[in-house]
Every structure is written in structure tokens, then in C-alpha cells.
Amino acid sequence: MSIEEHRDDIETCFGTSCNFCERNCPVYKILRIKTYTSKGKNRAMLGLIDGHYDASMALAEVAFTCTLCGACDAHCALPNTERFIELRRKLVKEGLIRPEYDLAIESIKRTGDVFGRSIETSKIFEETADGEVPVYLGCQYKGNKNEVKLIIKVLDKMGIKAKITDDESCCGYIAHVLGYEDEMPEIVSKFKEAYPHDDFITLCPSCTMFTQEEMDLNSTHVVKRVHELIMSGKVKLKNLDMDATYHDPCDLGRKLGVIEEPREILEAMGVRVHEMENNKEFSMCCGAGGGMLITDPELVEDMSKQRMKQAIDTGVDVLVTVCPTCESTLLTGSMLARKEYKKRVKVMSLWELLDEALE
């Protein structure tokens, strides 16, 4: 597909021009320049397809300064983020990219890991040697030994014997959102070859989204599995009697619709959920989506602080989330927000609470 094939929607946005997409755009809220909104990008594409100008590095800067969080889609009736990926594809094809992206894609192709590491996961997680259920870690979790061990422990307590192998290769999510269309077949087939499972558990929302939506595989996000078990009454949970807020990872909540499940898990542990101003389908991105961590860490920090301010405003002391990227980004956000607003909200993963609540 090319952006020309999106003409109808691009023109509809021009005709509509309602700006509702601005309302919750994490990037626009910080930068406050209209070019970065969904409408801004749609309008920029209109000029491109009408031949008013060619793509440029400056346009690429705007196209890649977007977390692809989909908040604009939630406030619109057009699938804008799909089109933003299409724009990125065009820019990549024309070589209008920052070198950091190329390096990331090279790493994936060379090592099967976006960070270029070769980690012997089977050794680190040797306790899963006799495991039964394939659990795919993904690049983010691979380097997060402690949290993965915790997840393995929690799953074990619930009767799921996780199996972690060395066979992982990056699923290609990041290459997909960065627009490396031509590289996708190679990355995807490498993944499929290395990880020949059809039915597996995923820990990272983005890997889940990509393997389900783009590869049509039968992956299940771990939260769904845990939720099923808890709701069936098969596992007993202690009452933690606490208050917290919950941050919806964009890919898990808005994109995959796993919204009520984590809340119900929290409630089942006696955690009273106090919603932030932006929640559920209208949640606000932590700032790290769309590949922005690679190129614009400072803006990501500002966005994470912005999200943590919303957590502070709920009056609770704990924010729970269930995505490795959101968690580490919001951890930084929490420190920054603490400095500015003199209040600390602790960032916790759902796994820490589940571990505590399981006998």
C-alpha cells in the first residue's frame, strides 16, 4: 500500500478538520506545535499526495516524533496510526531516516535482538527447563532478568509451567512501526523459524499485538491467561487492601482491548483502582511508543512525567502497569514528577502484587 491509497481518509480529515485528535496526544501536549498532531500529519500527507512538495528530513522528524499510541484514533473515526506507519514506510524507502533506526534494524537482522545482545536465556531461566507452556519474552523482557523470574514464579504458583528457550528472535514489531517494510519478510521468517510455536504466551503487549494482528499467530498475552485462572476461582488470592491506579499500555488496552482484565485481577487482590484522568481506551501513552525511545529520550521523559502527573492527581501512592517498556519509562517519569510536584507515586508491575497476593 502507499499513502496515495489512503487519499480518501486523508481528504476526509481535511474536510473534517475538527481537531479532536489533539485532545489527548502526548506529543502535542508537550511540544504544542500543530504539525505534530494527527491532523498535522494527515495534512502534511495531503500536500505530499497532491504534489505540493516532496518528503524531506524535516517531515521525517515530525513523522517519527509520534508514539503511535493511537490516542488520536480513539478520538476520531479514522484509522490514523495505520497511515502514519505507511508514511514512515515511504520515508524509509526514500532514505529519510535517522541512522539510529538503521542500527536497530541491523541488530535485529544480525542477532535477532533489537539491542544486538546475544543472551542465553535458557541458562538464565534454567528453572523453566522442564516447562510446558512456551513463553515468549521479546527483546524488552530478555534483559530484565528479575522481573521475568518473578513472572515465572507467579505463573508457577498458578500452575502454569513456563518454558523459556534460546530460540527467540525479535518478532519484528519495532521494525514494523519504524516502517522498515522491505526488511519485514526476513525478520518475520527468522522469528518463525526460531520460534516455531503457534500457541504461546507473550509477556510484552507489543509482541502480542504484532504476533496476533500482523502474523495471525495464536499468541495470548499473559494477563489474559492469568485473568482466566483467577476468574475461574482456581487460584486463591490474599486481600492486599490497598489503593492504586492502573496505566493501560497502549498496545494492550487501546489496540488489543485488554482493558477490564487487569482491573479485575487487581480488584480480586483487594486493590481499589482509582482511574487517572485518561484511562482505558482513552489512556495516555507513557511516551515510549513508536520507536521514540531510540531517538528522542528527552521528549519521552517529558511525556512520562506528564503521565505520572495524572497518577499523582489521583491521590494514590502506587501505579500498576503490565508492560516492560511502560514500566521502565514511568519509573523515570515518577522520579521526574517527584522532583517537580513533590509527591512520589511508586511504579509497580502487576507481578509484584500478584506475587504478594498468591499463597
Next chain:
Amino acid sequence: MEYIEELKAALGDKVLTEDFERFIFGADWSPRTQKEIMPPDVVICPRSTEDVVETVKIAYKYGIPVTAGGGLTGMAGGAVPIHGGIYIDGACMNKIVEVDVENQTIRTQSGATLQELVDAGKSHGLWFPILPESKWSCTIASAIACDNDSTFGMKYGKPLNQVLSIEMVTGRGEVIEAGHRKARFSASGYKLKDLIIGSEGTLGVITGATVKLEPVPEHRHVDMIIFDSMSKAVDYLDNLLRMGLVPEGAHINCKRRLKFYTHAYKEKHGHDPKIPDWAGSLLAIIFAGDKDVVDFSLKKAYAMADEMGGQLIQEREIIDNWWISKHTLDFPAFKQKWPASQKVKKFGAADPGIPMGRLEEYYDIFIETAEKYELDILGMNAYLEHPGSIGFSLSCALFVNYRDQDEVDRFRKYFEEMSKRAVDLEGTMSTYMSDTDLKVPYFEYEHGAGAQYMLEIKRIFDPKCIMNPGKKFTREKVLEKEE
């Protein structure tokens, strides 16, 4: 261009010159075709009054047009830089400077959106009640610049009624503060502040404002009453006012117009809401305050409706649909009404004001004029926008095919004719969009000899006619004297 280099030297990365960046700012929400997008030569993203002063001083030196915009949701091209030059993206400066709880005022930079003013007051139990549907994007500067409407106009009026003081950089690059600080009114001097309201950036660039906040009402109730005619709804409101009841908001919709607001209802049920054939108007009415006061008001209002043959809409979903569409904008995720309803044709409206006794007559003119120009009728809404009395802002809306130049041109003819006809009926051609370039041909028709005085005022504030030139007056007309 030399002046752009000078702007860059003064303002650095606040100056945008890329083709695509300029293109983005070349159109607002007014019906126009893609070919009519008019990009400025350069875009400035100011963060302070000083940035605006720098910009205007350079523009003044070189005689370059300066058009300021906010959300770019204007309906008549007010912020479109028709003479090119500099576009100031006013929304870039949105700091809230002070919330004065004791005096119930807020001081803000001019690019704060109306919703941001509401949010700033929230924790203090205060709100800013001038809220058009576009409140998430419309800036306070734009609200002032075109004196736009509000859902709650019957109680709180328009920006004219809520703004206490305005900071503006004039066309000479000088900063003035027009108004009376936090005092509610003043008999001192000339009312420069009121002159700026509705001036649509033709006198200067608004950079800050002090506005009144109001206590958030404890309770609100929205209802809809069907009457057999538009004038019956007007009489009904008149009777309520005579009784001493002042609704917080009132909107008289024609039957066709309601359908536009109930788009989600149709999606869900597969048909439009069922409204009786005899319905001539649907009055949406809002009461707010302490619960017992609201309940008492409703009791009285229902009794009066009954006495006048009005029928309360019982199907709550219809009213909720209207309210979501008009005010809360809490559409289901991925399903808000605008793009879905604007795929082929877009909303386009004329905004005349007419005296209270002539609504019916003007409604007929609306239908007749739309038919004359072969345009699809979306419907009429009479917004009650004068605090505590009956004062109409009309939205006479059509569906306009924005891919068809001929249709857009016919819409403009319709727009002109509707403006003229409103003046003929002892009304005004504009109530919330201001004049822009579209009403220039009828400017003298409405203002008579007053137009010349206005021209002189324009020249005092903006001697080189660089401030949003082409709006209200043609640039040539303003510069005539100097040539």
C-alpha cells in the same frame, strides 16, 4: 527572503519554513477545496508576548502580513493567511498565569484552549463557561477574536460578557492592556477591550487575557421539548424569563438539525430518532444550580410547556445523544461523529443574528436560499447567547462537498445572501464567525457611515495594514489613504 532570515535570527527554532509545515496552516474549518489551501510564507510558534512583539516589529519594518490563529477550527476562513506572509500559531503559548480564587478570575496566555481554562479552575470549584463544541482546540484568543458562541450562552453570554482585560500587540508592535484588570466593568476611558472582541486579529495579536470564572453548578439537567413551530419555542422562553427563570442554556433546533446531533443514535438503531410529524422545533434547555432549585425550575418549566402545547421528549437517549454531541464530546472510542459524517460533504454554515420576532421568517429564507443554490440542508439551530434575555446566534447549516469547487462557490454565494438578508430583517450578518473576507462585500451595507469610522480605527492600530489583512476590509481599502 530577508525578513524570514531576520525572524530566524530573533526567534531561532520557533520559526517554521518547511513547505509541509506552511501547508498545514493554510486552511481552517471553512468549506474550501484542497486547491484553496493558502499556506503562509513562514510560521511562528511563539512562547511569549516578547516573541510576538519581535515578530510584529519585523513584519512592520518590512510591511509583511501577520495572521494569528488558534485551533484553526474557525468556520469562515478568519485565520487563513489570504495575503501570505507570517502565520502566528497562537496555540503555542498556553500558560495559565494566575488563578485568583477569591476574585474568581483567571489570567492566561492567549493560546490556552477554553477547556484548559475549565481545567485550571476545576480544583477550585470554578469553571469558564464560554464553551463551544470546539473547546478542546479553540483558544481564548480566538474566542475573543471572533466572539464565538457557547453552549451556556443564555446564562453567561459570550466572550464579550466574560472577558475583563486583554493584552494585545498592535500592528505597530506595541503592547497594550485593554480592559479593567479584575474589576467587572469600568466607566473610564473608551472601551478598547470591547473593540478588540470580534476584531479577528485585524487590530493586533492577542497575547493574554484576564477572564471571569464562575462557580461550578452543583447539578445540571438537560431536557428537550417539542413545539409545533420555531416561534412557539421563542414564546416559551419568553414566558420562562417573565416568570423569573433563566436557563443556563437554550438551543432551538429545527427537525433536520437534530438528526445531525443524533448520528450515534442512528448508527446504533439503524434509524433516526422518531420525532412527531407536527414538530416544528426542538428546544434543548438546560437548568443548573442547587438540585432543589433545578427541580423547582423544571417543575415550573414543564408546567409551562404543557400549557403551551409543548411535548417533553421522553426517550432519554435522544437527549443524551444531543448533549454528548454538543457538550461532553464523550463519544465511544474510535467513533466520534465528525469524520464519519463528513466523508463526502462537510458542515458549512452562515451565522447571522436576527431579532426575536423574526425567527420563523428567517427560517423560510434559509430554506429558500439553500434551495436556490442547490445545496443540501443540514438544518438550523438558534443558540440563545444573550445573558438573561432572548438573543439569537443562528447556525444555518448545509452539507457542502469540499471536493467540488462549484459547490463550494455556491455555498459562498449562499453565505453572502444570507448575510444581506439578515441585515434586511433588522439583524446582523455575523454572530460568532466575525466578518473574515467573506462578508467584506456587505460590510458597508451593515455598518453604513460607521464603516468609515471603523476603517480609521483600523488604521490607528495597524497603519501598514499588516494585521490579518483582507478581513473586514480589503487591504487596498485600508492602504488607500497612504497611497
